[in-house]
Amino acid sequence: xxxxxxxxxxxxxxxxxxxxxxxxxxxxxxxxxxxxxxxxxxxxxxxxxxxxxxxxxxxxxxxxxxxxxxxxxxxxxxxxxxxxxxxxxxxxxxxxxxxxxxxxxxxxxxxxxxxxxxxxxxxxxxxxxxxxxxxxxxxxxxxxxxxxxxxxxxxxxxxxxxxxxxxxxxxxxxxxxxxxxxxxxxxxxxxxxxxx
Numbered sequence: 001x002x003x004x005x006x007x008x009x010x011x012x013x014x015x016x017x018x019x020x021x022x023x024x025x026x027x028x029x030x031x032x033x034x035x036x037x038x039x040x041x042x043x044x045x046x047x048x049x050x051x052x053x054x055x056x057x058x059x060x061x062x063x064x065x066x067x068x069x070x071x072x073x074x075x076x077x078x079x080x081x082x083x084x085x086x087x088x089x090x091x092x093x094x095x096x097x098x099x100x101x102x103x104x105x106x107x108x109x110x111x112x113x114x115x116x117x118x119x120x121x122x123x124x125x126x127x128x129x130x131x132x133x134x135x136x137x138x139x140x141x142x143x144x145x146x147x148x149x150x151x152x153x154x155x156x157x158x159x160x161x162x163x164x165x166x167x168x169x170x171x172x173x174x175x176x177x178x179x180x181x182x183x184x185x186x187x188x189x190x191x192x193x194x195x196x
Contacts, residue, residue, distance in 0.1 A: 047087035
């Protein structure tokens, strides 16, 4: 029965990214959302800041240092976003990619270049590479080596150097009624019942 099939011409081939069902999030949009909320607890994933836009371009290797530089990425962002806003929407994001794809994949048709740039982004999320590298400078390591701590600070870490949290900072009061350090705490009931 052919009438059941929606008679949509093969728009899905020419535009595979819009061809996804409305409820479905394309791999591109998913990547957009992941980067849009990266590092921003209030973000909804609908708009993307310039900072996250350039992170996306770095992490997904759109910036290749030859055809596309960080400056290009910033210029495109400023050009696409509105005058008074600091973010771009997913639609504007696609426009921005179109701009960059021409630079990044010179010599390819606009459509091909765009597909290529989508491929770089799809399925990606913000990489945590190089977020904060711990520096092993002698000064810092001396300050953070818990085995060298003295006085009350020494009490705040166990033998492995793991912090004890609150227990290490406050004298937690033992309300059991026993003298601190009494070895047989909690054995009174056993003794009394045992003698009956």
